[in-house]
Amino acid sequence: MVADNLGMDIDSLDGPLGHRVYSVLRNGILDLTFPPGMVLRKAALCEQLGVSRSPVAEALGKLSSEGLVDIIPQSATRVSQLSLGELREESFLREAVEVAAVAKVAIERTDEQLTRLSRNMRLQALLAEDHDYQGFFEADVDFHALIMEFTGYPKVAAAAGQLSLQLRRARMLLLPKEGRSDETLQEHQAILDAIRHQDPVTARKAMSAHLGQLITRLAPLEQQHPTYFRST
Amino acid sequence: MVADNLGMDIDSLDGPLGHRVYSVLRNGILDLTFPPGMVLRKAALCEQLGVSRSPVAEALGKLSSEGLVDIIPQSATRVSQLSLGELREESFLREAVEVAAVAKVAIERTDEQLTRLSRNMRLQALLAEDHDYQGFFEADVDFHALIMEFTGYPKVAAAAGQLSLQLRRARMLLLPKEGRSDETLQEHQAILDAIRHQDPVTARKAMSAHLGQLITRLAPLEQQHPTYFRST
DNA sequence: AGGTGTCAACTAACATGCCAGTTGAAGGAG
DNA sequence: CTCCTTCAACTGGCATGTTAGTTGACACCT
Structure with missing residues (x-):
């Protein structure tokens, strides 16, 4: 049983669903709620956010191109570590x-x-x-x-x-x-x-x-x- | 009948399929093969590239966050114009x-x-x-x-x-x-x-x-x- | 006991079916 | 003739089933 309340989701009324989960994850990473090195399980995120895998995948993709998550093909995706x-x-x-x-x-x-x-x-x-x-x-x-x-x-x-x-x-x-x-x-x-x-x-x-x-x-x-x- | 040969696709052997179509589209946009303002039809791209809609959607998402395509929700996505x-x-x-x-x-x-x-x-x-x-x-x-x-x-x-x-x-x-x-x-x-x-x-x-x-x-x-x- | 090979369970990547919003054109009202 | 309304076709967004690759552990061989 991990921490499950993410302080926001649907109240970020704006735009597409994919963009909302992007915002949630991004904020969580930036304020260290998701610490560097933490593994992000897609299935778990889907359940916690109450959405399906598509918007989550889209969000993780964007975060990856920003360097906030490292995404290891066919294996796992984790919050990027600092260097x-x-x-x-x-x-x-x-x-x-x-x-x-x-x-x-x-x-x-x-x-x-x-x-x-x-x-x-x-x-x-x-x-x-x-x-x-x-x-x-x-x-x-x-x-x-x-x-x-x-x-x-x-x-x-x-x-x-x-x-x-x-x-x-x-x-x-x-x-x-x-x-x-x-x-x-x-x-x-x-x-x-x-x-x-x-x-x-x-x-x-x-x-x-x-x-x-x-x-x-x-x-x-x-x-x-x-x-x-x-x-x- | 539009121009259909994009000069590359599978020969870009590297990585995930989504990343390959991203590269193809990006190159096409940068060398003006896809001129600014051109509408990009997902279905057409899928057919031309021989892939399904998922990797194309992912690629367009990345290009959108880079500002190379403007993506109008529920309507259309076009190559971004210059200003x-x-x-x-x-x-x-x-x-x-x-x-x-x-x-x-x-x-x-x-x-x-x-x-x-x-x-x-x-x-x-x-x-x-x-x-x-x-x-x-x-x-x-x-x-x-x-x-x-x-x-x-x-x-x-x-x-x-x-x-x-x-x-x-x-x-x-x-x-x-x-x-x-x-x-x-x-x-x-x-x-x-x-x-x-x-x-x-x-x-x-x-x-x-x-x-x-x-x-x-x-x-x-x-x-x-x-x-x-x-x-x- | 240490090293190695195999296998099962997990993951991301991909394909596809479905839905809602937008748009543009056609037809009718003024 | 012009403007408004309506509707149908097309678009992208989302959900979900399927596939292939990685990993870690357990058992087996040395």
């Missing part, structure tokens, strides 16, 4: 994209966009003060998502999210001991200031410095959670 | 990634890598001299792919390809009248020189200038091939 190398690659990509984006936003920003970023910053400060690390994490993600949105390039925003899925999963692991809210807050403030002053060069540097520190904090995780990482 | 806005977005992404990549490669390059790039450059010059624009185009793609490979980040190379699928399709349209081989050659040479001298700053600028010119050449296509572009 430090892959995290480094995603970090490189994320930095490349977000640095370019923040430079563009710094130049073209409107006052209304600046206001929205400021509002998010105050929210971050509030949550950090309350030691609500979960909420702080979400506000942090929103901060970056806002900048992506302000590029005016919806596809860029979507791609930036897709490209750092593994990073997002890894960051969940160091959530509990987030004693770093203050530093993060300062780094975000530096980025915001550069955007405010419409200074793309400084914005680039601030974003680069902010993102660059993440990978060094991720490295120790391989020892702390060996089962979550690829054996190589 | 100048989307091309601009991809251009932005591509520049962000490739500029970051070339800077890294410039710093870390080995002599062996430099040799392979040089060899590719000589091939480009040869093909340009012979006015073999098709071959030149492929060598051009290889040049960029080599740089991506030399980052040592296989996922980055893969992502760079995925992120500029629409661009690659659009470039097929301006292939016939490639009177620009000489300029392209010079720009590639500038990039190679910067890599040779291990000068990341110059490499960035050269790559940025090289990629930046593409979008301006793409803009007129919307008028020349109106049926290939989204009606908006």
Whole structure:
């Protein structure tokens, strides 16, 4: 008897059934409800979700092409494990994209966009003060998502999210001991200031410095959670 | 009676059947055998490929998530049309990634890598001299792919390809009248020189200038091939 | 007891039957 | 003649039966 309530299913009213189970599985993987390495049994998922195998297969296929599940032909399919190398690659990509984006936003920003970023910053400060690390994490993600949105390039925003899925999963692991809210807050403030002053060069540097520190904090995780990482 | 020979199917021996039809369709879309806007009938594809609907559905699903086909629920699925806005977005992404990549490669390059790039450059010059624009185009793609490979980040190379699928399709349209081989050659040479001298700053600028010119050449296509572009 | 061959149970992959939503054209009303 | 309604044919989404390949364990041979 495994955990069977997945917190959602039919209330995700939107679109095709296949897309809904995709969302459910994806969320479960990203918030580590399905830990890396866990085997996903199609039959079990069908029973729990109350659907047939077709939409589940479709969902697993998509997740596979996103790298969130490894699917071994004719054998099994399991939640993909993390690897430090892959995290480094995603970090490189994320930095490349977000640095370019923040430079563009710094130049073209409107006052209304600046206001929205400021509002998010105050929210971050509030949550950090309350030691609500979960909420702080979400506000942090929103901060970056806002900048992506302000590029005016919806596809860029979507791609930036897709490209750092593994990073997002890894960051969940160091959530509990987030004693770093203050530093993060300062780094975000530096980025915001550069955007405010419409200074793309400084914005680039601030974003680069902010993102660059993440990978060094991720490295120790391989020892702390060996089962979550690829054996190589 | 439509064109029915797709030049390959079973000779792509690798992996699952679904993945093979995916490859076939993808290639057809990218080389404009399936022009943008063309409706893809599942039944017809099944007959032509000699497979059932499951692998075809799976393939179309993947292509949909890559943005190569638009799939209208309960109605039809057609090859996605181009849009100048989307091309601009991809251009932005591509520049962000490739500029970051070339800077890294410039710093870390080995002599062996430099040799392979040089060899590719000589091939480009040869093909340009012979006015073999098709071959030149492929060598051009290889040049960029080599740089991506030399980052040592296989996922980055893969992502760079995925992120500029629409661009690659659009470039097929301006292939016939490639009177620009000489300029392209010079720009590639500038990039190679910067890599040779291990000068990341110059490499960035050269790559940025090289990629930046593409979008301006793409803009007129919307008028020349109106049926290939989204009606908006 | 250690290594090996075989077999049974499980898995994903594929084929096919069924259903619901969409669309476009034809026919009737204004 | 134009617009609206209706309906039939076609589409993709879903369920389920079938097939082939992998795996792990048990028994058998050495």
